[in-house]
Amino acid sequence: MRKVFLLVFILILGMSCEAFEVVYPKSQQATINSASTFFIGNSCYNLTINGQKVPRNSKGAFAYVVPLNIGENIFEIEGPIKKQIYKITRPTPKSYATTAHKQIDFSEYKTVITKQDNVALRSTPIDAGINRLTHLPLGVSLTVSGEKNGFYKVILDAQQNAWIAKDDVINTNENSQAKIINIEYLDTDEFYTCIIHLNKKVPFIMSEGSTMTLKLYNVEGESPYTINFPYTQNFDCKKLYGYSGEYLGNDFIWKVRKPPQIDSKQPLKGITIAVDAGHGGKECGAISCFGDKEKDINLEIARHLQQELKKLGAKVYMTRTHDTYVGLKDRVNKANENNAVILVSIHGNALPDNLDPNKNSGTSIFYYYEQARPLAECILNEMTSQLNLNNDKVRQASLALVRNTNALSILIEVGYLINPDDSSIIRESDFQKATAKAISDGLEKFFKN
Numbered sequence: 143m144r145k146v147f148l149l150v151f152i153l154i155l156g157m158s159c160e161a162f163e164v165v166y167p168k169s170q171q172a173t174i175n176s177a178s179t180f181f182i183g184n185s186c187y188n189l190t191i192n193g194q195k196v197p198r199n200s201k202g203a204f205a206y207v208v209p210l211n212i213g214e215n216i217f218e219i220e221g222p223i224k225k226q227i228y229k230i231t232r233p234t235p236k237s238y239a240t241t242a243h244k245q246i247d248f249s250e251y252k253t254v255i256t257k258q259d260n261v262a263l264r265s266t267p268i269d270a271g272i273n274r275l276t277h278l279p280l281g282v283s284l285t286v287s288g289e290k291n292g293f294y295k296v297i298l299d300a301q302q303n304a305w306i307a308k309d310d311v312i313n314t315n316e317n318s319q320a321k322i323i324n325i326e327y328l329d330t331d332e333f334y335t336c337i338i339h340l341n342k343k344v345p346f347i348m349s350e351g352s353t354m355t356l357k358l359y360n361v362e363g364e365s366p367y368t369i370n371f372p373y374t375q376n377f378d379c380k381k382l383y384g385y386s387g388e389y390l391g392n393d394f395i396w397k398v399r400k401p402p403q404i405d406s407k408q409p410l411k412g413i414t415i416a417v418d419a420g421h422g423g424k425e426c427g428a429i430s431c432f433g434d435k436e437k438d439i440n441l442e443i444a445r446h447l448q449q450e451l452k453k454l455g456a457k458v459y460m461t462r463t464h465d466t467y468v469g470l471k472d473r474v475n476k477a478n479e480n481n482a483v484i485l486v487s488i489h490g491n492a493l494p495d496n497l498d499p500n501k502n503s504g505t506s507i508f509y510y511y512e513q514a515r516p517l518a519e520c521i522l523n524e525m526t527s528q529l530n531l532n533n534d535k536v537r538q539a540s541l542a543l544v545r546n547t548n549a550l551s552i553l554i555e556v557g558y559l560i561n562p563d564d565s566s567i568i569r570e571s572d573f574q575k576a577t578a579k580a581i582s583d584g585l586e587k588f589f590k591n
């Protein structure tokens with residue numbers, strides 16, 4: 143009789159709740175090249191992995207770290223009514239032949255020319271993300287003096303070198319020097335614009351500091367040709383609101399956005415803000431302990447943020463409004479076409495296999511250019527004081543969305559979707575609304591000050 147009761151009890155429980163769900167590793171047969179990994183999921187009941195009890199939070203979410211030996215690793219996950227076997231293979235580490243990447247100096251300088259748009263010029267001969275000095279369009283002539291690691295060493299001037307991937311350029315017999323024909327200065331409602339008419343495209347670097355500086359290299363006479371901004375009074379370079387530098391033919395057009403007019407009673411009135419819900423369509427992003435897709439959570443928060451900002455009088459441009467795939471470059475281009483002053487990208491965080499999801503939690507905000515850092519700090523302050531999540535810091539990172547200079551561009555990782563507690567909160571509709579409110583309050587404060 144007692145057995146029957148127990149069976150009925152388990153059946154009822156079984157109907158109201160899947161025994162347990164493992165969302166990561168994604169497959170029961172996986173290859174993971176790491177010394178450890180984790181099981182992420184949720185369960186209504188106690189469960190064990192290889193006989194060890196798995197701690198769950200009050201909502202049933204768990205993240206359980208396991209070491210991996212080289213070769214096959216078997217994990218048996220067992221709850222009262224279900225058992226699953228995972229076979230995870232950790233491959234034998236490849237012994238890399240130590241190809242010493244020595245620098246080769248050429249006997250004489252060569253000229254190369256960029257063969258596509260958006261080519262990164264770097265401070266070191268590695269693809270390290272953050273070492274980007276600038277991005278060059280198609281057809282820019284450069285003088286190179288040597289090579290290392292698949293990169294050419296670029297001579298910018300007597301003091302400054304840079305590196306460019308060999309694959310991004312082709313050789314040319316042309317001389318790399320250009321002539322400045324004349325310079326025009328324009329002053330319109332929104333921008334200070336400087337147009338430098340050249341007879342060919344040369345490398346350039348724009349930098350932010352106590353002034354904005356544009357340097358054009360390989361120009362006849364004074365090289366680099368340097369223009370400091372502001373060349374007008376009453377412009378505080380510590381508060382930049384975006385700038386751009388691009389070629390139109392051989393004319394280099396440098397635009398610096400004027401500070402928007404702020405109505406202190408309604409600081410966001412008339413301000414164009416691009417709201418970007420990360421991922422979408424075929425790209426799910428991270429998967430939470432409960433199986434929620436990051437793309438859906440991002441879109442929910444973005445929609446609430448759109449409503450909050452509209453209430454405050456902002457003009458909001460959404461890079462996506464539905465579950466559709468939009469490329470990174472398209473997102474940035476659309477924000478710029480709509481003349482956004484602010485670009486806010488909404489995401490949820492995850493971690494690589496070798497880190498512990500129980501030890502990483504909370505909100506972090508990423509920026510790339512100094513101009514966006516005060517905004518990132520202001521919004522993070524507001525989010526961490528209004529929402530019950532850990533402060534996971536403001537961080538500089540080379541992400542496509544934050545490498546946009548035209549607007550103050552930030553990327554918010556609201557929380558870690560694979561952290562049990564974060565994932566339990568982030569899925570709540572009330573929390574998503576509160577997150578949007580905190581971001582919107584942060585934006586309002588930023589413009590008020």
Ligand SMILES: [Zn+2]
Pocket residue numbers: 420421427428436489490491
């Ligand atoms: Zn994401």
